[in-house]
Amino acid sequence: MPTVLLWFRRDLRLADHPALLAARDAAGPDGAVLPLFVFDDRLWGPSGDPRRAFLLDCLADLSDQLDGALVLRHGDPARVVPALAREVGATGVHVSADTGPYGRQRDAAVERALGDVPLERTGSPYAVTPGRVTKGDGTPFRVFSPFARAWRAHGWRAPAPRPRTVPWLTGLRADAPPPAPDLGGVRLPPAGEAAARAAWRRFRDERLAGYADTRNTPGTDGTSQLSAYLKYGCLHPRTLLGDLAEVGGAAADAYANELAWRDFYADVLWHRPETHREPYDRRMAAMRYDTGPDADERFAAWAAGRTGYPVVDAGMRQLLGEAWVHNRVRMIVASFLVKDLHVDWWRGARHFLAHLVDGDLASNNHGWQWVAGTGTDASPYYRVFNPVTQGEKFDPDGEYVRRWVPELRDVPRRYVHRPWDSPDGVPEGYPLPIVDHAEERHVALDRYERVRRA
Numbered sequence: 001m002p003t004v005l006l007w008f009r010r011d012l013r014l015a016d017h018p019a020l021l022a023a024r025d026a027a028g029p030d031g032a033v034l035p036l037f038v039f040d041d042r043l044w045g046p047s048g049d050p051r052r053a054f055l056l057d058c059l060a061d062l063s064d065q066l067d068g069a070l071v072l073r074h075g076d077p078a079r080v081v082p083a084l085a086r087e088v089g090a091t092g093v094h095v096s097a098d099t100g101p102y103g104r105q106r107d108a109a110v111e112r113a114l115g116d117v118p119l120e121r122t123g124s125p126y127a128v129t130p131g132r133v134t135k136g137d138g139t140p141f142r143v144f145s146p147f148a149r150a151w152r153a154h155g156w157r158a159p160a161p162r163p164r165t166v167p168w169l170t171g172l173r174a175d176a177p178p179p180a181p182d183l184g185g186v187r188l189p190p191a192g193e194a195a196a197r198a199a200w201r202r203f204r205d206e207r208l209a210g211y212a213d214t215r216n217t218p219g220t221d222g223t224s225q226l227s228a229y230l231k232y233g234c235l236h237p238r239t240l241l242g243d244l245a246e247v248g249g250a251a252a253d254a255y256a257n258e259l260a261w262r263d264f265y266a267d268v269l270w271h272r273p274e275t276h277r278e279p280y281d282r283r284m285a286a287m288r289y290d291t292g293p294d295a296d297e298r299f300a301a302w303a304a305g306r307t308g309y310p311v312v313d314a315g316m317r318q319l320l321g322e323a324w325v326h327n328r329v330r331m332i333v334a335s336f337l338v339k340d341l342h343v344d345w346w347r348g349a350r351h352f353l354a355h356l357v358d359g360d361l362a363s364n365n366h367g368w369q370w371v372a373g374t375g376t377d378a379s380p381y382y383r384v385f386n387p388v389t390q391g392e393k394f395d396p397d398g399e400y401v402r403r404w405v406p407e408l409r410d411v412p413r414r415y416v417h418r419p420w421d422s423p424d425g426v427p428e429g430y431p432l433p434i435v436d437h438a439e440e441r442h443v444a445l446d447r448y449e450r451v452r453r454a
């Protein structure tokens with residue numbers, strides 16, 4: 001009886017899962033598929049509690065769907081996967097390709113250790129697998145808009161059908177999962193494939209039509225909040241793109257464009273794996289950032305949501321309270337850390353990865369680089385987000401700020417983004433701005449200018 005392994009990683013679902021279909025077909029009518037997940041310290045360690053908790057809940061959901069057949073093991077996959085393959089006499093190991101820097105190295109090590117047993121990669125977590133969309137001369141895109149055009153022209157397959165039956169192999173020893181972290185009061189979305197599909201359907205039916213107008217206003221429920229589901233593969237972007245094609249229109253187009261950003265950053269990281277840490281624009285390696293006790297103190301005020309700039313503080317408190325932050329606000333708080341506090345983007349990116357439930361190396365670190373002016377298609381270095389005018393433009397009634405910064409609840413609308421101008425002064429308990437934005441903007445521009453001239 002042929003047995004094959006299906007090693008789940010960032011694809012914790014059963015629908016639209018090409019690697020699952022490949023595993024079932026390889027096993028054949030008389031064979032069996034052994035579903036496996038490996039807790040790897042190299043990924044578990046840096047994840048942060050929200051992602052760990054969400055992952056554990058997604059695995060519990062998957063295990064229920066598999067009637068308990070899911071085998072959990074701990075350790076280095078290059079040891080664990082071949083050992084299990086030998087234990088059950090597997091004829092192949094099936095995976096969805098992992099295109100991130102660590103995943104690629106890990107899979108190469110697993111492949112070597114498997115020897116004659118093939119590691120079969122089918123599909124990836126992206127609509128178009130990174131590396132496939134290139135310019136006419138075969139070189140990678142460096143700028144988003146032409147990438148997105150070529151990405152749409154390339155297209156993607158229709159969603160894969162959910163298999164009616166899979167002959168899961170049961171009865172194998174499984175390790176216990178690690179203990180669930182204590183999240184304090186952090187509220188996460190419900191985990192798993194059914195919850196992801198329900199969230200998508202609700203968004204598609206009730207809010208997608210307004211997406212192009214509301215996606216930038218953090219005080220409204222204008223975006224889909226699907227990022228954690230996409231991160232862990234509870235949903236595949238192709239499933240969403242299939243539905244979007246049926247809906248059609250400007251809002252569906254705007255949403256597909258955001259999925260293109262996700263594919264773009266994965267593509268960038270595929271071609272330049274070192275850019276999860278190094279500036280994409282190599283000239284920017286000469287940029288001077290602040291370090292030492294003063295910078296640490298400012299970083300701590302930023303992380304705690306106590307900078308005295310309401311929209312920045314609201315964003316950083318949302319990160320601590322929900323492990324998720326609205327995209328517009330991610331840009332504002334990132335700009336504030338890099339351009340007002342002069343702290344290296346990498347420090348902020350690491351902080352985000354430790355606290356976000358959707359923390360993803362490609363989208364996060366390249367989102368940071370974009371804001372910091374060190375990345376692809378960078379927002380021009382001279383564009384420094386003004387936290388007051390950004391707040392007034394995108395949170396005009398102060399709804400978002402009041403939700404996350406209770407000290408400002410009674411400040412009149414006019415002053416909610418600059419309480420220091422209010423005739424009543426800054427409410428007790430809320431800090432005065434820790435820096436002067438106008439001054440720090442000049443400092444940042446001066447430093448960028450020096451790098452450019454050098």
Ligand SMILES: Cc1cc2nc3c(=O)[nH]c(=O)nc-3n(C[C@H](O)[C@H](O)[C@H](O)COP(=O)(O)OP(=O)(O)OC[C@H]3O[C@@H](n4cnc5c(N)ncnc54)[C@H](O)[C@@H]3O)c2cc1C
Pocket residue numbers: 215223224225226227228230231258259261262263265325326327328330331334352356358359360361363364365367368371
């Ligand atoms: C500094 C910074 C850090 C970020 N870190 C992450 C991260 O760790 N993980 C992450 O998934 N996204 C990250 N983003 C991108 C974006 O902020 C989130 O994907 C988005 O806020 C998720 O909310 P949503 O699902 O409601 O988005 P929606 O507006 O509903 O968008 C739908 C989906 O499109 C994708 N998407 C949207 N915008 C972007 C974008 N700019 N880049 C890449 N993909 C995008 C996401 O998968 C998202 O779920 C970051 C952006 C910035 C500026």
